[in-house]
Amino acid sequence: MDNLTNALGITSNKISELIKGSNQYINAEEKVTSEIKKTVVALKGYAETETPSLMQAVNSLASTFEIVEKESTEKIKRLREEYIAPLNDLLIGLQKLQTEQNEAEKATRELEKAEKHLSKTQSKPKEKLKPNEMQTAETGLKTAKDNATKEQNDVKVATEEFNKAKLEKMQILLKNMVDIQTVCHKKILDSVAIVKVKADAIKVVEESKM
Numbered sequence: 001m002d003n004l005t006n007a008l009g010i011t012s013n014k015i016s017e018l019i020k021g022s023n024q025y026i027n028a029e030e031k032v033t034s035e036i037k038k039t040v041v042a043l044k045g046y047a048e049t050e051t052p053s054l055m056q057a058v059n060s061l062a063s064t065f066e067i068v069e070k071e072s073t074e075k076i077k078r079l080r081e082e083y084i085a086p087l088n089d090l091l092i093g094l095q096k097l098q099t100e101q102n103e104a105e106k107a108t109r110e111l112e113k114a115e116k117h118l119s120k121t122q123s124k125p126k127e128k129l130k131p132n133e134m135q136t137a138e139t140g141l142k143t144a145k146d147n148a149t150k151e152q153n154d155v156k157v158a159t160e161e162f163n164k165a166k167l168e169k170m171q172i173l174l175k176n177m178v179d180i181q182t183v184c185h186k187k188i189l190d191s192v193a194i195v196k197v198k199a200d201a202i203k204v205v206e207e208s209k210m
Contacts, residue, residue, distance in 0.1 A: 008101060012094050019087045026079050029072060036069040051207035057198035064191040075184040082176040086169045093162050100151075100158045107144070107151040114144035 043062035047055045114137075121129070121137040 008094065008098050012091065012098070015087060015091050015094065019084065019091065022079075022084055022087070026076055026084070029079075030076050033069055033072040033076065036065050036072075040065045040069070051203070051210055053198075053201055053203045053207055057195065057202055060191075060195045060198040064188065064195050067191045068188055071184045071187050075180055078176070078180045082180065083173050086173045086176075090166055090169055093165055097155075097158050097162045100155050104148075104151040104155045107148040111141075111144040111148040114141040117141075 040062050043058055043065065047058035047062065050058060118137040118141045121134055124133075
């Protein structure tokens with residue numbers, strides 16, 4: 001039981017640390033995203049002062065930053081819903097398992113108490129025994145044994161259910177992370193490719209004479 005208790009405590013701490021670290025990453029992304037508008041305004045303002053082909057190229061970069069802002073905002077939303085939320089669910093499930101574990105430990109202590117009580121009762125001289133005292137002690141021990149067995153079985157079942165749920169949730173949220181990042185970066189890269197085309201189309205020689 002002690003090994004299980006220690007293992008649950010370690011797992012709980014590690015999941016909590018993962019949630020904390022992931023939230024820090026998401027919050028940092030959100031902070032950076034909130035500053036993008038300033039870059040877009042600056043790029044568009046500069047583009048207005050330039051030659052036609054350079055203006056198009058700079059505006060295409062501004063459009064890319066707008067896409068970065070839009071996709072990053074969506075990514076942040078999805079990360080909280082599809083990555084952080086399942087981790088929080090895992091933590092809640094772990095806390096329920098810890099409660100089951102506590103109940104099993106309590107039942108084990110009650111069993112030990114009942115065993116000691118019966119042993120003490122059995123050591124008494126018969127003439128000092130109260131009516132039904134021995135029967136009460138034996139019944140108490142049986143009840144404690146049955147309860148301890150039930151609680152231990154409950155912990156076993158709950159542990160297996162939690163481990164299954166943990167593996168399933170981790171599998172899902174890892175796939176979610178891959179999909180979230182892929183979708184976001186693909187749209188950004190598609191827009192960046194347009195910027196390259198526009199940059200290559202800048203008429204350096206022609207417009208340098210304007």
